[in-house]
Amino acid sequence: MKNKSIIFTKRPKDFPTNENFSVQDDIVPVLNDNQILLKTVYVSVDPYLRGRMNNVKSYIPPFEVGEPMKSTIVAEVIESKNKNYSVGSHLYGMLDWKIFQVSDGTGLFPIPKDLAPLSSYLGVLGVxxxxxxxxxxxxxxxxxxxxxxxxxxxxxxxxxxxxxxxxxxxxxxxxxxxxxxxxxxxxxxxxxxxxxxxxxxxxxxxxxxxxxxxxxxxxxxxxxxxxxxxxxxxxxxxxxxxxxxxxxxxxxxxxxxxxxxxxxxxxxxxxxxxxxFDYSDKYLEAQMQLASWMKEGKVTLEETIIEGFENIPDAFLGLFNGKNFGKMIVKI
Missing domain, CATH: 3.40.50.720 (NAD(P)-binding Rossmann-like Domain)
Incomplete structure (x- = not known):
């Protein structure tokens, strides 16, 4: 297996460009006890990520130059040394822009099987x-x-x-x-x-x-x-x-x-x-209501899906040029 990461290379002064990112080869990490190996399935790109590219204090820390970009990701567990996570299950949460990465599950949320399409956890059922x-x-x-x-x-x-x-x-x-x-x-x-x-x-x-x-x-x-x-x-x-x-x-x-x-x-x-995040104690209640509306056809999942790991930066930049209708997602 080959791994890749997308690194934040320099802070933009105005509109970000591809020069603010680099795609780098990476190793596939080896698991320790209580860890899981995740393979990225879908990546969310969102306008708020632009604010994290500035070195200013905010409600969420800025990205560090030289480190991988992060956003909400749907990932599949492909190897597990953690009894709480089985191979083949899916999780979503804040993760690095990498094809493969390890986690102990902290900050990640399990995706119920067959409740809704996986990508909906980056859209209607996600943040x-x-x-x-x-x-x-x-x-x-x-x-x-x-x-x-x-x-x-x-x-x-x-x-x-x-x-x-x-x-x-x-x-x-x-x-x-x-x-x-x-x-x-x-x-x-x-x-x-x-x-x-x-x-x-x-x-x-x-x-x-x-x-x-x-x-x-x-x-x-x-x-x-x-x-x-x-x-x-x-x-x-x-x-x-x-x-x-x-x-x-x-x-x-x-x-x-x-x-x-x-x-x-x-x-x-x-x-x-x-x-x-102010309403985190009400997430489950809201997700159940949104899922119910989806099943009733009252809320429709609308997505612009770009394919390919190396196209994540282009998908992100497209947000500021009106390239998306609905949720912009990258499928790996």
Whole structure:
């Protein structure tokens, strides 16, 4: 067996490129007692990994230059010296970008057999789906007949948020970055309206048309000018779960934008950032609900799958160029 690793080689100043990574040959490790040998099956690439490439203090430590990249991975146990894990079983959790690696199982979660496709534990049943679930239901608290506006609606979190919003009886409006994505959001996922912000000279007017009764919940995945515009449409007591700011992740300095404090004050808006780990004690409950919705056809697994270990960096970079619809996953 041949092993490979993807190493983080240098910190980017703005947009990352392939020069920030290198694919290196590696050894297949030998097991010690209580260890398992894992073979990577699926790799999740996510926008938040860009923040870990900066040497700044955050809720999760930065990547170290010269060390393997990490993300959530589904792996198969191919050898075991740990009685708790049998050969052929599957686990998911934070692991290195390697084809083979050893673990004692700490921080990894078993995948029930035949409950759902393996890749769903990187999407709807993984951190992505849990982020959508808790951000919308715990902070957004949507009510029937309210208007839910979702930026980054064609991304992994955005699609899941949109589908949960429909389950809760909301008018759901999505913002995406291409006409193709807009078409799929409306015709496949049943959004009430969707807008291509890249092909729109007057986003505010388009949003007014799509949200005639204003916005009650805004699920913010992008930040920047799009989110600044949304504030003009917020209703009193609007709730804004702040999930991401992908429009700003690769900017060396943050641009000066409109100051939205007057809206927040006068309209009594609740705007709250969150990290999915805040709700770890409720993961199982949420996964069971999401799995139930999947079986009922109310939540659909939507993935962009890239094949090949050496293509992991390209898949990651594609997130910042709108290459994905739904969850971006690499199949090994």
């Amino acid at each position: 992505t789906g849990l982020t959508a679930y808790f951000g919308l239901l715990e902070i957004g608290k949507p009510k029937e007949n309210e208007t839910l506006l979702v930026s980054g609606a064609a991304g992994a979190v955005g699609i899941t948020v949109s589908q949960i919003g429909k389950i809760k009886g909301c008018r759901v409006v999505g913002i995406a970055g291409s006409d193709e994505k807009v078409d799929r959001l409306k015709n496949k996922f049943g959004l009430d309206a969707a807008i291509n912000y890249k092909n729109n000279k007057n986003l505010l007017n388009e949003l007014k048309t799509a949200c005639p009764n204003g916005v009650d919940v805004y699920f913010d995945n992008v930040g920047g000018e799009v989110s600044d515009t949304v504030f003009y449409l917020t209703n009193n007591f609007c709730r804004i779960p702040v999930c991401g700011a992908i429009s700003q992740y690769n900017q060396p300095t943050l641009p000066v934008g409109p100051r939205n404090n007057p809206f927040i004050i006068s309209r009594r808006i609740k705007m709250q950032g969150f990290i999915v």
